[in-house]
Amino acid sequence: MMYLDTDVRAIHRHFRLHGFRYKATAKITCPWRGCTQKVQYKNLARHVRSIHLGVKFQCQGCNKSFTREEAIARHLCLEN
Secondary structure (H helix, E strand, O other): OOOOOOOHHHHHHHHHHOOOOOOOOOEEEOOOOOOOOEEEHHHHHHHHHHHHOOOOEEOOOOOOEEOOHHHHHHHHHHHO
């Protein structure tokens, strides 16, 4: 098993290391084995983190979980 950092920048670095270099808006098939999802290259790391690595962010106030940092930040602003 290989360790992959869950930071979006680290995931992008990892893909570049393996030769994945596309324009940000290029639509590509996710290179994760068995995945056929098409995503824009700029969103690939976010897709891998939430779908394949299962990273979630949980609100400490209401226990609702989110797959994106922006979503929980927006939720926290609305809660306060």
